[in-house]
Amino acid sequence: MPMRFRKIHGAGNDFILFTNPEPRDDAAWAKEAERLCARRTGVGADGLVVSRVTDDRPSVYEVRCFNADGSIATMCGNALRCAAWAAQHDDGLNVKRRLRLRMAGVMHEAVVDPASVWVTAQVNSIQPRVLQTVINGQPTWFDSVHTGTEHVVAVVSDVDAIATETVGRAVRYHDNVAPLGTNVNFVQPLGGRSLKIRTYERGVEAETLSCGSGAVAAVVAATMRGLVPKGEATVHNRAGEPLTVRPHERQPNRAAWVGGPVTYTFEGVLA
């Protein structure tokens, strides 16, 4: 059977998406992720996503996300946004509806609008000042915010001045976050309800252009530090396609919505 895939990105965070493929185990998908995500010798992507519609009624999509290195992401906001867009697209674009998607055992809601796709992210444990490092001569604290996956957030005065990959990699392997490691976010308040962000992603082991769960973690940390007012905030990323984060209406302290554009780039068939 030829394997069809879609190449799709959520605000610059790009994925190879398989919809209802032939069953394979996680180890086989992990290998495929490593092979296909390679920028030179594969398709090139930050991750590989497998989306399957389940028999549950109303329908639930089971979404598995593998990072470019083959590791499993327990949460990926942008992958969920891409999978929700594709599910809606496959059903005809005209009906706006709520979808339910399960990733690593956690149920997420999604809303697909013409201009933006929204999904929910959990806001789990928050630990202020989990580790400290020196950035450009400045001792800098990182708060940890678990949004379904591990994130740390540092507030800095100029994100553009940061050697994201060098500092990100050092923090990602810091003893205080071992053995799991963490995704690493650098955040600059822009005034009002806006933040500027750069993210080093574990599993991609590089800076990505945007990160949904990282944007949520950044807004939670910045709100906790009083740098943005409570409520909705806009997170400007490397892609120039901002994500918006807003507290969930039913559980504002436990979950958030993250929304922004999704772009379907091309489809292909594996050789």
Ligand SMILES: N[C@H](CCC[C@H](N)C(=O)O)C(=O)O
């Ligand atoms: N980019 C993703 C997060 C990926 C998390 C992954 N790097 C991991 O921790 O395994 C997002 O949009 O939420």
